[in-house]
Amino acid sequence: MHLKQHKRIIFRADGNARIGLGHLTRSLALATMLQEDFTCVFATQEPNPDFLTTLEKAGISVIQLPATLNYEQEAKELVKLVQPFDIIVLDGYVFGTKYQQILKSKENKIVCLDDIHAFPFLADALINQAGGVTPNHYQADINTQFFLGPAYALLRPPFLEAATQTRQISAIKNILLNMGGADPDNQTMHLLQAALINLKEINIQVVVGSAYRYYKQLLEYARQNSNITVYQSLDAEAMCELMQNCDAAILPPSSVAYEWCSVSGLLLVHQIADNQKDLAAFLTQNGLAFPLNQLNQILLHPDQNEIIAQQIKQQRQYFDGKSKLRLKRIFSDLTLGDFLQLRPAEENDMQQLFEWANDPAVRQHSFNPAPIPLEIHQRWFHHKLTDPDCLILIATFENVPAGMIRFDIKENQATISYLLDKNFRGKGFGAWVLTAGVVQLQQLQPDIARVIGHVQQSNIASVVSFQKAGFTKTNIIPPVEPHSLVFAKELN
Structure with a gap:
């Protein structure tokens, strides 16, 4: 399995005597981590001479932007410099919703570094290294994935x-x-x-x-x-x-x-x-x-x-010194959307879902770990496929089946069940399938107000995937079992 890397990351940040150098410092820390895999470029207004020297030593080029307080106009000019497959990192409180909207007009991936959750975000990924913050602190696009806390600390080498x-x-x-x-x-x-x-x-x-x-x-x-x-x-x-x-x-x-x-x-x-x-x-x-x-x-x-x-x-x-690995994973995972697709399940997917459902690792984390007989699965699958209150989507990677996500709908709430093929686990696919699946659900069923998922506490991979996809743990909905967790995401 090969992922085509995005070639370039543009970091948009400023720093001076008035606002301090914090945005530049943490953006540079992130750029240093990502240089092995991406060409990193800084776009900045009136760069400090010492900072320019630091960038030069690091082998990072600079786009010097004209000094202006009209940031919407700046975004219109910056978007002209953006190339296909560029990722844009925004670090600053002036890069609000309208600024992001302008940059997303070319469908480039956007990552925001934030610490004040002051306005709605349209970013594909949002990184806040402060602890104690959850997705509930944010207004964000349904596609936004969250990476919160010191596990994503922006530290220099x-x-x-x-x-x-x-x-x-x-x-x-x-x-x-x-x-x-x-x-x-x-x-x-x-x-x-x-x-x-x-x-x-x-x-x-x-x-x-x-x-x-x-x-x-x-x-x-x-x-x-x-x-x-x-x-x-x-x-x-x-x-x-x-x-x-x-x-x-x-x-x-x-x-x-x-x-x-x-x-x-x-x-x-x-x-x-x-x-x-x-x-x-x-x-x-x-x-x-x-x-x-x-x-x-x-x-x-x-x-x-x-x-x-x-x-x-x-x-x-x-x-623990491992935040670099986690942050690099965020940016490599941003490429997944170029290769992964979701399609409605069909009758001929029955056998594939049967094999996935009986995978020992899947049964281990299921609330009923017993193997599923083929005859029972056939009846269940046919029923679900024709049920108007159920949506099953198949995730494919370069046309290879990679996993499944199912939504069981009751009134204005949908309950998620998802799984991944063993060859696609541990690669960041879980959060993508959850995020993309919810987007398709909302397009097909715009009245859905909440999506929930029940997860075994021991299923760490699924817990992390739900958190990245913007779900938060809730006590409002009772868990399936005493030691299980419930994750929820409000849509309206």
Whole structure:
């Protein structure tokens, strides 16, 4: 089985002293992960010279867009540059529904990186690395697949490697302080003169970006305080090395906090932007970080080492260094729609469905694991094929039968049953079949308001497929068995 790869990914992101460099940083992290399989190109307005240098070193070309606040017009110009089979990644709060609609006019795949769920999305895939977020937080197209949480952390290569290493900290001797690449409100200086002013016995390693406007003031302050060292515009390798030489960090709840969690150590977060609220809550509520106001309490705590050890343990549970593999899978799976099709089941599909249904792996995850006799299957299949309240679709890959999805309809609700041929499992087909199947159902039965699926808790592959396809676990509908799960997707 061979999948023709999309040739190019265009990353649309901006960064400057006003909005910070976060969008560029995380888009670059993603591009670095995907370079092995795709040609990556950045489209950006007024790129920072240091960022251009970084892209040049990475072998990534740039489309420099004219500076404008008329983003709908920009989208009309950008779409002229898009080639067939290009994938477009949008990372920014100005790329709203209309912008996406214009880009989708050429039927290219769109991926959105998001963290504030502020407007309806038309993307084929939506990535939000913040924890505690579900598809219910979003208004999105029925085709949109969701990839949510730190399992999809957008980490640069040194941090992916660091996440696989063990670490122990016996004392707090060095604290890293970074408030993002731009820090427009100079929180760096505020914290040095407030929360950290009395920590004369601890070395403070301060990192700022190229867009930081208060650099001279910071250097002067550091000259007056021998325990402060200042760094500017560190690349990923240098930043990771500095983190590994620090025992604690004071960071905004943003991508840099995830990078610290991959290195691991005592983390204290200080929110500096509205879009960091969700991530701050996730980090603190799951034991990955403490609020900054607990710094002195931790430094004076008699069980400080145990507190840090527990936090490192939590960080290791969420950051395993495998997010690159998961993110690469998202983009390779986007090609599936070019090769997979759904068609209505026919009488001559009876034997194929019989063989699929009796596959040992299928029976293992069925609510009734007993083998199905051929005679019973024949009667069942004929009944379902002629039942106006049942829709059976066959998934084919390059005309080869790959799986089946069935909808049993009762009033305005449809219950899903699906399966895949053994040769097509573990390749991302499940989420595609669910997504494409629901789209066809809605086209044929527009009055359907909800689609549900019952899944064995042990069937991890199906659980993941339902989640990617935008379904969420629900307790409103009773499960088939005590240890089974119910997933639902609202359509209207």
